[in-house]
Amino acid sequence: xxxxxxxxxxxxxxxxxxxxxxxxxxxxxxxxxxxxxxxxxxxxxxxxxxxxxxxxxxxxxxxxxxxxxxxxxxxxxxxxxxxxxxxxxxxxxxxxxxxxxxxxxxxxxxxxxxxxxxxxxxx
Numbered sequence: 001x002x003x004x005x006x007x008x009x010x011x012x013x014x015x016x017x018x019x020x021x022x023x024x025x026x027x028x029x030x031x032x033x034x035x036x037x038x039x040x041x042x043x044x045x046x047x048x049x050x051x052x053x054x055x056x057x058x059x060x061x062x063x064x065x066x067x068x069x070x071x072x073x074x075x076x077x078x079x080x081x082x083x084x085x086x087x088x089x090x091x092x093x094x095x096x097x098x099x100x101x102x103x104x105x106x107x108x109x110x111x112x113x114x115x116x117x118x119x120x121x122x123x
Contacts, residue, residue, distance in 0.1 A: 047078065 029038045043062035045053035057070040098117025100106045
């Protein structure tokens with residue numbers, strides 16, 4: 001069974017989702033088209049712990065399911081502990097002036113057109 005949005009056609013959430021879809025998801029999908037992949041926003045009830053859907057199990061595409069079906073599918077919908085450990089391993093602090101973490105693209109310039117390695121904080 002597919003669940004309707006509790007906001008109907010109007011309200012804040014649909015407006016927000018439309019902006020996210022238009023400015024973010026659609027842009028990523030254009031970039032991913034070459035590798036035949038795409039992204040989608042999940043249903044508003046997916047993985048909710050508060051509000052209308054707090055006591056429900058809802059798939060990313062909006063199907064109402066039972067606990068067994070949730071347990072069977074949750075690892076393919078949400079990051080696993082292994083996924084989280086991998087991401088944490090990438091998040092290594094870099095403290096040298098002018099150096100950037102490997103997962104952050106360096107800016108073209110610093111703040112107010114200063115050099116990227118400008119000493120903003122003097123202790």
